[in-house]
Amino acid sequence: MSDDIITPPDDGRRGGIAPIAIEDELKKSYLDYAMSVIVSRALPDVRDGLKPVHRRILFSMSEQGHTPDRSYVKSARVVGDVMGKYHPHGDLAIYDTLVRMAQPFSMGLLLIDGQGNFGSVDNDPPAAMRYTECRLTKAAMSILADLDKETVDFRENYDGSEQEPVVLPSRIPNLLVNGGGGIAVGMATNIPPHNLGEVIDACLAYIDNPEIGLDDLLDFVPGPDFPTGGEIIGRTGARNALMTGRGSVIMRGKAAIEDIRKDREAIIITAIPFQVNKAGLVERIAELVREKRIEGIGDLRDESDRQGMRVVVELKRDASADVVLNQLYRFTPLQSSFGVNMLALNRGRPQQMGLREMIVAFIDFREEVVGRRVKFELSKARDRGHVLVGLAVAVANIDEFIHIIRSSKDPAEARERIVAKAWPAGDMMPLVELIADPRTVLEGETIRLTEEQARAILALTLSRLTGLGRDEIFGEARELAGTIQGHLTLLSSRDNIMGVVRQELVEVRAAFAVPRRTEIVDGDADVEDEDLIAREEMVITVTHGGYVKRTPLVTYRTQHRGGKGRSGMSTKDEDAVTRVFSASTHAPVLFFSSGGKVYKLKVWRLPVGTPTSRGKAFINLLPIEPGETITSILPLPEDEATWDQFDVMFSTRSGGVRRNKLSDFVQINRNGKIAMKLDEGDSIIGVGLCNAAQND
Template sequence: MTDIQTEPSSNPAVPRSITREMHESYLTYALSVIHSRALPDVRDGLKPSQRRILVAMNDLNLGPRAKYRKCAKIAGDTSGNYHPHGESVIYPTLVRMAQDFSLRYPLVDGQGNFGSIDADPPAAMRYTEARMTGMSTELMSDLDKDTVEFEPNYDETRTQPTVLPSRFPNLLCNGSDGIAVGMATSMPPHNLHEICDAALAILDDPEVSIRDLMEIVPGPDFPTGGIIMGRHGIHSAYTTGRGRVRVRARHHVEDTGKRQRLIFTEIPYQTRKAADRTGIIAKIVEVVKDERITGIHNVEDQSSKDGMWLVVDLKRGEDPTVIANQLFKYTPLQTTYSIINLAIHQRQPRTLNLRQLIDAYLEHRRDVIRRRTAYLLRKAEARKHIVDGLLIATDNIDRVIEIIRASADRDEAKSSLSAEYQLSDRQSQAIVDMRLGSLTGLERDKLLAEHDALVEEIADLKDILERAVRVTTMMREDLEDLKKVYGDERRTEISSEEVDTDFDMADLITEDLMAVTFSRDGYVKRMSLDTYRAQGRGGVGIKGADAKEGDVLKSLFVASTHDYILCFTNMGQVLWLKVYNLPEATRTSKGRSITNLLSLRDGEDITSLLRVPEFDDESFVVFATRKGVVKKTVLSAYSRPKKGGIKAIRLEEGDSVVGVSLCRKGDTILMASSSGRSIRFDEQAARAMGRTARGVRGIKLKGDDEVVGMIVAEEGADLLTVCENGHGKRTPLEDYPIKGRGGQGVINIRTTTRNGPVVSVRQCRAEDDAMLITERGMIVRSHVETISCIGRNTQGVRVVNLRKDDHLVAIEVVSEADLERFNSPTANGEAGEGEPAAADPEPEALADSGTDPAMEPDSETDSPDEA
């Protein structure tokens, strides 16, 4: 085998730093991508690939009225003449310019399958055909009049425009998207009519502000319509060139009789409706399967050639507003569009605000009109020069013929004519080229008329170049013409409603009335109030929960799912929850430990829960402790607790909070003890204190007596008192005199071994419902009006039949106002499980004989002391 001898290279390798080579090569690549591929020119709004496609179509004379040509031909000519890339890259660009859901004003009129908003791919280029739209011809307008600069194509066989004349403000009206090296552009489309009006406003008043322009151009106008939520992002984009807007699908609610449905007729820009992995329908199905949205029955796409019609059927009883908000949160039915107004301006990538974008367009148009005018002036002057020579020839026709006949050839004739009449070479050439028929008198008259017209035209063109106001007038006429021919109505609505990055969870939760239970061992849950149907007085009740062995219910209250819950601990801390944060459970389940919902310290337990509809500075939180202490603090002090809680009250050793309520100025506070005592005093008797204060004495207790409850009294209400053995009564609050704070108070109910100690007090009205909770988890819901309204100095009547070894532990009142607010079914008076208890003796028979509550001495009330 013969060895191959290599000649020494004439260009030996030169050592070079790889760092420097990478740096310079990457910069070259980056600049090439920025200028030649990814970013649009601010003047015509086109990237090089788009511009070259339109130029190739213009070369093929594919105007709006021309016959369609195969896209394969267009892509081939673009690749062969202008764009140094393959047809597989050119065709997708051509397709996008034909999609009315991608461009607000399509530049290509396509025939065939050009894809769909469902993300269906277009047909192959050999099957589709295209031609230019009217907008494209406006971009090309006056291209042949030296209005823009040309440069050689990639193989220098022809020239191509560096920018189009762009009578149509394409960048602002169609927007642009592109990712370059280290930068990206994302410019939204706008309404042509509004952009033209904004440009006219600048022409009329060059000092017009961006704020004034925003009155004309309120925001982007997407081809797919939709609703822009809020104006903050628009203002940022128009003033700085960068901003973020939230675009929401347009929908309406339709009631079919059996159920309600959401009909979506417009979707956010650049989203797809398809059922594939990235489409809206697929995402809806996904969140339903994941149970993030549980109220949807079915999803169906009923769209047709008449428009979009995406149907979401809801389950019966679901709130359409809540489901819509859930869809906006979890699916592309609401998206964020980031605006980055980055474009090539004066050969540099620049981020531009609204005024700068319109100014750049107007300056380009001003330059185009000037260049077109200069071109027409040159043409007119050149023609006048020829006409002047022809008139000289017709005035001396006999001599001219003589000179031509005497000349040996055309060149000699031209020279002789030039010497005889001081003609230029072009004039003498035109005379030599004259036909004999043009020597008639009629033709001379035509030349004279043309000469006069040229003189007038030249004067007008010179006036345009000399007077800027003439150029401005022509620009104004162009804009008015664009509005008249292509202007249309805005598609995208702009709402003044601002939405945050994340929805408030309350927007995603139906507002319902719930019964919230809390057990001694800290288990909490919420259940629909309808779970507990009303029973007659003395009913046995229905099972409320399978309590953990040794656990008993501690409290129950009624709240909206949107209410706040302040959770007070045995360490005097307060933590914060929403009712919808609580687990929704069946009436027989024990719920969930509240320690899983809150960050509690070792040894810290929740002792009281307070429902707060909303925080304000006019309300106060009133605390009552087991040892008779009362404290009042402004509600707003508890509006923003930290994760681990904040201090709510300072407690003595062995004391705990037994009641927390809200009050306002002028209210009265009533505290009740287990021995049947109560005291009522004005809220101003307890001055407002800070969160860390201990409070003052509210009631003076004897022996092992302790406070079991507190209410903030309402005018016309009754005090509902229940005892451990199932007895209770209601007494008008007006029977409780207002005393000074800190005394022993007056009798609330006479306690004996028959009815047992007081376990709870609530205020109520006759039209309300009462929910009584037993130690074993039984819950009875009864009409308050079925519970006897009697005096203070009585033992009460039986309000619930207790099973063996069971005791009453708490009571909660469901107000008529809440029932009406949530349209809950009113009580029907039917007995629940078990039969109502036998009627007790008349209330009067239970009162101690010879004792008149109204005659009870006031000497039991002592003067208030600091606790």
């Protein structure tokens, strides 16, 4: 026996294992995973606007009979059925999806009718699924309509034990109406909800004129319509998003300024932007007030109840309501942006679509669904007509049939003899022509019956063999003939099919359309506070004790001879007015402290007071250091472009002087800026403007 080892030829394999490059395997595996997430989990389908989990929930509830005319069932029952049959993922993921379809602040058109705690706009979590109950809404039934008429394809579920629809035959353009969001691998979608009536009007316009342009469609759908209401600022963002499928929409809550009591105003918030947490918004406002980033708010409370939303932002007496509201828009989620990315599956492929592409895809799908439904109903009508022809032949030749049945040893033999015999057509010809079934075999004046007809004849009851039964058969056949002819007429022309699609869309609009909830307003989303302040001449009064106020110049009206004058300010006994000057509300003012720092405020930010009021202390307006006082006040020209023409002259208690360019004080932070470094014990006693050209 040889000790030689037989070595197989080196063909690149070792023990049946072929070596491959790890880069190739990673690329292939990752692409397979990515496509699985994109197609089977994360992105909605443009046809029914649903992801697989939404579709499976609605289909399962329909299969279990949880329809609007039935009583509510526990959500846990629905979740269990969906998870066991169609969606082998976590129960919490299924329940969260079900909950969202029942939240009126999340969906433009509710698909689940929920009973119990399904969460709130304050981001409160829903009750556990064992407590809540649910059933389908009428809108969901429109999405599921005709599912049993072979209108869509079915596929096997995850273990091959059940069949589930690939897509639902939705009569509602659900993707545009309810929107959708999802994060896949390498791509994401974020589609806002739109108004159902507007979207259907656009669909009808496209059906009436397939060549309609995008601009004309945008006249019907000007932008999103969020279930929480609010406002959309500007039309350009929404328009661009609908044109290209990508863009940004500025959302803003609804707020109004109301007088709540004498000399007190409040901002009343009655709507917030879509997907904004109301409790988080209130907390954010309170946080900004504590940080003094928003000033002028005296009280904040949430008075929302079952009748609607109401958040009250009570203002201080001297606060400008317009300015505070503008700061709320700027610093809080009361104004937010919605990033639109209209990516969806179109026939199984992810595609970026605008308004027109989505409408075209939906209408093409509806045309296919209606066509398949008509063909299914035609097939069923012809099946019934085929049976009716056989029954009519049996009733017309009843004696012969009875003889064959009685002389046959079993039903199988009787069926064979019935099929083998040519039966006289007689007065059946008009009925045969009415049904127009291609399976009917005519041989001259005789008819050959099929196996199906023979089975139906053998299943006849004795009561159907009477003359009255014959009249019923002929009557049903005539009605059926009309139905068949109607189906054939629909299938004979695409325009007829599109007429049915159009009519069903009109019915959906009549059943579910609601007025637009989100108002689209023209304007700028980023408004400076100063733009909200009317330009008005003010008289600014400053006291030795550190109090300041502004009073409208018109308050000091002209007095005629004999007038008693008017008090300009009420002060303490040890206090006195040290400075009075006039300036526009938009004019900047520099405030120099004894420690050498400078602060800048516009006149409109100074407290408003009556001629007799004392005003507000500088320490409450400016972040001055302890022990420091405001020693000099310098009103400046409103136009900063002219500041290069001036210099600032400083004089100190020790006799020092210095000159700076006025343009050095253009940028001053809220915490101030060092204007002049002083020796210990020294302080600024005077500041003035001089012409820069004269001092060169």
